[in-house]
Amino acid sequence: EALRDEIDRRERFLAMLSHELRNPLNAVRNASHLLSSGPDVVMAKEAVAIIGRQTHHMTRLLDDLLDVSRITRDRISLNLEQVDLRNVLDEAVEAVQPLASEGSVIIERDFCLEPVVIEADHSRLEQVVSNLLTNAVKYSNEGGRVTLRLEKNTSHATVLVRDKGVGISSEMLPRIFDLFVQADTTLDRSKGGIGVGLTLARKLVQMHGGSISAHSDGVGQGSEFEVVLPLVKKSSQGALARPHFRALVEKMPGRVLIVEDQYDNRSMLRAILELKGMQVLDAASGKEGLELVEAHRPEVAIIDIGLPEMSGYDVARAIREKYQDGIRLIALTGYGQQTDIKSALDAGFDHHLVKPLQPHKLYQLLNVKSDSRPAAN
Secondary structure, eight states, X not given: OHXXXXXXXHHHHHHHHHHHHHHHHHHHHHHHHHHHHOOOHHHHHHHHXXXXXXXXXXXXXXXXXXXXXXXXXXXXXXXXXXXXXXXXXXXXXXXXXXXXXXXXXXXXXXXXXXXXXXXXXXXXXXXXXXXXXXXXXXXXXXXXXXXXXXXEOSSEEEEEEEEOSSOOOTTTGGGTTSTTOOSOOSSOOTTOOOSOHHHXXXXXXXXXXXXXXXXXXXXXXXXXXXXXXXXXOGGGOOOXXXXXXXXXXXXXXXXXXXXXXXXXXXXXXXXXXXXXXXXEEEESSHHHHHHHHHXXXXXXXXXXXXXXXXXXXXXXXXXXXXXXTXXXXXXXXXXXXXXXXXXXXXXXXXXXXXXXXOHHHHHHXXXXXXXXXXXXX
16 A cells, blocks of 8 residues: 555656646747747847746756755765854745745745854755745745744754745645655646655755754645754854855956857857857867867866767866866866766866856856946957
8 A cells, every 4th residue: 555655656746747847848938939939029028038937947846856866865965064044044035036026925034133053054955945935935825925034042043934825734744744745736736846845855954953844724824834953052163154156267258168069058158158258169079179278278168078979077187287277167067966076176177067057157257247248349
């Protein structure tokens, strides 16, 4: 019986996953059709906004799927540092704010005034709170209100996420953190999701030495999620880590090399850089990339890892061997685990970016100012 239930859950999960991927793909396809249909500026802006939202949604789905795989194999690791939990919560609110604005949902913050110092992986803990806030916003009525509260005592910090939305039934509440379980299993999939976010949240909180629990008085009564985390003892507190994303170069580079075997990825990346006035060279293979380095000496090279014949690691090593630190190297890859980042740094890369690329992060690395424009001819 237990095995049959597990198989049924997995089958429902795969059906939900298919639906959740088809929906944004359909929106992107239709938006692409609009862009190719005519010069209507308003329509074009709406199409671009749709593509941006839906690709972000698909990225989150894929990230969740990868994390599910890591959880089932105990392959998730944490990069622990001392952080102020208030900063983590602020970033989570910022990440969820566009979704809240879309549904006219207000997110209220109620934080204690003094620093709340914990030992944590900043990005993973932000993922936990973002998941909880996303659920609270999605299942709130339009114009609703979500409260994010932070409290602390002498030994622990408590994060509370409250909403007055659809609530959780007494039958579902004990299973709400189980993998592939989702409260909404009807044909109405307007709320989205694939039923793994709370499982991820529980695992990550436990890895931080904390606990997470859910409370609800029933359907239509709203819900509350409580996360409890241990504080760092004052005698052990050091300098707080601050989120940072420093530029690799002192000024925006004039010449950049792209080494990427996929034509669409290469052409779009080229357009993103040329938009800011950079001279761009591109190559479809490692061998061709090294020839361009020899001929043109770019200041920065952005290199895909999964190249044919010669990997991006090999390209980086060859450049480092000949030019030492004279050329800044950025790895751009679909592989984003800690072991992948270490492999890139060991090969000589200065930084590691994970696909799909977020242009603003690349611009930060290249010291591109937000108002940069191509120089006039």
